[in-house]
Amino acid sequence: xxxxxxxxxxxxxxxxxxxxxxxxxxxxxxxxxxxxxxxxxxxxxxxxxxxxxxxxxxxxxxxxxxxxxxxxxxxxxxxxxxxxxxxxxxxxxxxxxxxxxxxxxxxxxxxxxxxxxxxxxxxxxxxxxxxxxxxxxxxxxxxxxxxxxxxxxxxxxxxxxxxxxxxxxxxxxxxxxxxxxxxxxxxxxxxxxxxxxxxxxxxxxxxxxxxxxxxxxxxxxxxxxxxxxxxxxxxxxxxxxxxxxxxxxxxxxxxxxxxxxxxxxxxxxxxxxxxxxxxxxxxxxxxxxxxxxxxxxxxxxxxxxxxxxxxxxxxxxxxxxxxxxxxxxxxxxxxxxxxxxx
Amino acid sequence: xxxxxxxxxxxxxxxxxxxxxxxxxxxxxxxxxxxxxxxxxxxxxxxxxxxxxxxxxxxxxxxxxxxxxxxxxxxxxxxxxxxxxxxxxxxxxxxxxxxxxxxxxxxxxxxxxxxxxxxxxxxxxxxxxxxxxxxxxxxxxxxxxxxxxxxxxxxxxxxxxxxxxxxxxxxxxxxxxxxxxxxxxxxxxxxxxxxxxxxxxxxxxxxxxxxxxxxxxxxxxxxxxxxxxxxxxxxxxxxxxxxxxxxxxxxxxxxxxxxxxxxxxxxxxxxxxxxxxxxxxxxxxxxxxxxxxxxxxxxxxxxxxxxxxxxxxxxxxxxxxxxxxxxxxxxx
Numbered sequence: 001x002x003x004x005x006x007x008x009x010x011x012x013x014x015x016x017x018x019x020x021x022x023x024x025x026x027x028x029x030x031x032x033x034x035x036x037x038x039x040x041x042x043x044x045x046x047x048x049x050x051x052x053x054x055x056x057x058x059x060x061x062x063x064x065x066x067x068x069x070x071x072x073x074x075x076x077x078x079x080x081x082x083x084x085x086x087x088x089x090x091x092x093x094x095x096x097x098x099x100x101x102x103x104x105x106x107x108x109x110x111x112x113x114x115x116x117x118x119x120x121x122x123x124x125x126x127x128x129x130x131x132x133x134x135x136x137x138x139x140x141x142x143x144x145x146x147x148x149x150x151x152x153x154x155x156x157x158x159x160x161x162x163x164x165x166x167x168x169x170x171x172x173x174x175x176x177x178x179x180x181x182x183x184x185x186x187x188x189x190x191x192x193x194x195x196x197x198x199x200x201x202x203x204x205x206x207x208x209x210x211x212x213x214x215x216x217x218x219x220x221x222x223x224x225x226x227x228x229x230x231x232x233x234x235x236x237x238x239x240x241x242x243x244x245x246x247x248x249x250x251x252x253x254x255x256x257x258x259x260x261x262x263x264x265x266x267x268x269x270x271x272x273x274x275x276x277x278x279x280x281x282x283x284x285x286x287x288x289x290x291x292x293x294x295x296x297x298x299x300x301x302x303x304x305x306x307x308x309x310x311x312x313x314x315x316x317x318x319x320x321x322x323x324x325x326x327x328x329x330x331x332x333x334x335x336x337x338x339x340x341x342x
Numbered sequence: 343x344x345x346x347x348x349x350x351x352x353x354x355x356x357x358x359x360x361x362x363x364x365x366x367x368x369x370x371x372x373x374x375x376x377x378x379x380x381x382x383x384x385x386x387x388x389x390x391x392x393x394x395x396x397x398x399x400x401x402x403x404x405x406x407x408x409x410x411x412x413x414x415x416x417x418x419x420x421x422x423x424x425x426x427x428x429x430x431x432x433x434x435x436x437x438x439x440x441x442x443x444x445x446x447x448x449x450x451x452x453x454x455x456x457x458x459x460x461x462x463x464x465x466x467x468x469x470x471x472x473x474x475x476x477x478x479x480x481x482x483x484x485x486x487x488x489x490x491x492x493x494x495x496x497x498x499x500x501x502x503x504x505x506x507x508x509x510x511x512x513x514x515x516x517x518x519x520x521x522x523x524x525x526x527x528x529x530x531x532x533x534x535x536x537x538x539x540x541x542x543x544x545x546x547x548x549x550x551x552x553x554x555x556x557x558x559x560x561x562x563x564x565x566x567x568x569x570x571x572x573x574x575x576x577x578x579x580x581x582x583x584x585x586x587x588x589x590x591x592x593x594x595x596x597x598x599x600x601x602x603x604x605x606x607x608x609x610x611x612x613x614x615x616x617x618x619x620x621x622x623x624x625x626x627x628x629x630x631x632x633x634x635x636x637x638x639x640x641x642x643x644x645x646x647x648x649x650x651x652x653x654x655x656x657x658x659x660x661x662x663x664x665x666x667x668x669x670x671x672x673x674x
Contacts, residue, residue, distance in 0.1 A: 257539070267378075267411070271535075318530075
């Protein structure tokens with residue numbers, strides 16, 4: 001190989017690389033899609049039993065709670081804030097509502113329970129929003145505070161022990177299936193109906209962000225708050241809205257978590273925050289605000305859940321699993337920053 | 343008249359204080375520090391601690407613990423107790439190695455330190471184990487091997503790879519099952535992070551990856567709940583053997599359906615009681631001898647051996663096996 005051919009080839013390669021990066025920067029949604037395809041192909045090559053419907057069902061099922069959290073984080077992030085109290089809100093709401101229903105209204109249907117969850121979550125979210133407005137402190141700091149406060153409240157005043165006797169309607173709701181398939185090794189795989197709640201929530205979030213005035217206000221406030229204020233957007237109102245909305249989604253997610261898990265444990269969901277934020281960022285939302293799409297976020301969630309759910313399949317020993325997951329998020333995050341700089 | 347009455351009252355009040363004071367000072371205070379407050383397990387342990395306090399003269403016994411299972415918070419609580427200058431602390435460590443420093447400090451201050459579920463800890467005077475952890479793991483595997491007909495694939499779960507006892511149970515089970523050539527261990531020591539939902543997700547993934555799997559050994563007390571749910575949803579109750587640590591009340595529904603075959607545990611009430619017995623003996627300077635009878639079921643013939651540090655390890659044979667037939671006898 002002579003110097004000249006080498007030079008051209010490498011310049012060509014560099015050009016193509018730059019082009020690819022630029023294309024990715026224009027189409028951030030392609031990034032999670034590419035990674036998902038890559039992971040699927042690699043895992044499928046290592047263990048062909050990856051290619052079965054059961055796996056898809058499981059990943060969809062495991063995406064629901066994380067997906068609802070991610071939609072809330074996306075909304076807050078788009079408005080320029082960062083919300084980390086969602087898992088604590090979910091734990092507080094799910095445990096209090098479940099305990100209340102078990103003790104005082106054991107025959108209550110799933111619909112009022114979901115409404116109670118949504119209302120409780122909204123209240124907690126409103127508190128976040130009001131604190132952010134009053135204290136004029138960064139949303140991250142405020143929600144780190146409320147994250148501890150909400151968890152402290154549930155453990156101090158509501159209870160600490162897990163219980164299995166959840167309301168009949170919640171248990172039944174978790175067992176409703178859209179589809180049941182008996183697979184080759186003769187066990188049943190089911191696609192639970194509560195997956196639809198995530199679909200509905202994603203559609204609602206999409207409409208709010210893309211088809212309403214408040215949606216435009218959210219992106220404006222997240223992009224350049226001073227300019228948005230001068231343009232007449234009321235920043236405090238936008239803040240209150242995004243935090244309440246995120247709280248509502250977290251409340252619903254909590255109720256679904258209990259229904260699916262068939263037990264109420266106030267210690268659950270703690271520690272899931274960073275994976276959710278990682279999913280939103282991998283989905284193309286900028287951590288500094290003003291950008292991000294529902295489609296990208298859902299793909300980010302799918303990606304994180306996928307990686308989380310194939311480590312046994314690939315045969316990675318459990319000692320390595322968290323390290324692999326961390327490395328993966330790091331790699332993906334770095335790659336994404338690279339495209340953003342170009 | 344009025345004056346003398348007042349004087350009498352004053353003198354008697356003073357006398358009461360004087361009598362009261364030395365009595366209170368002579369009461370030795372033993373504090374039990376648990377991994378987390380409020381979990382059914384440690385609520386049951388608190389009953390044992392309270393029972394010991396009520397049964398024993400000259401001892402004030404109480405239990406404390408963090409609201410969240412967190413090694414750092416547990417350390418903070420122990421530091422607090424050192425500052426309060428209690429007589430003895432008996433601890434169920436979240437992460438034994440994280441406590442070495444603070445426990446050494448406590449012992450230097452003359453506070454008696456004993457532990458439970460931490461036979462690798464150096465800075466303790468007595469470590470109490472309900473049983474030998476390898477034997478306990480082997481005990482699970484023995485049941486699994488028998489239930490599986492000595493052949494097939496099986497797997498094990500741990501709460502986390504940092505939970506020493508869980509890892510020892512998994513290892514003990516692995517060693518026992520290795521004696522049977524038909525037993526194939528796959529994807530060992532899956533981490534559930536003490537989350538039933540995570541255990542469920544991993545169990546489902548294992549069922550997908552190894553469709554012929556027959557045996558599951560649970561580690562953390564809620565592993566069997568998650569595994570049981572996965573097995574039940576797959577309709578595999580009769581084909582699989584799910585056996586592990588569990589609590590009767592929490593696991594009951596899955597024992598009923600047969601998704602979980604059998605659970606074993608040691609009674610935290612007895613453990614709390616025995617921890618306090620051993621702690622008091624250490625405070626009083628009494629010698630703990632091999633083969634001693636501590637007067638509690640399962641601890642009638644304790645084995646004493648040297649620990650990794652200066653202290654000793656005291657082991658009972660206190661496991662209880664429970665299945666669908668008898669779980670209702672244990673209300674926790």
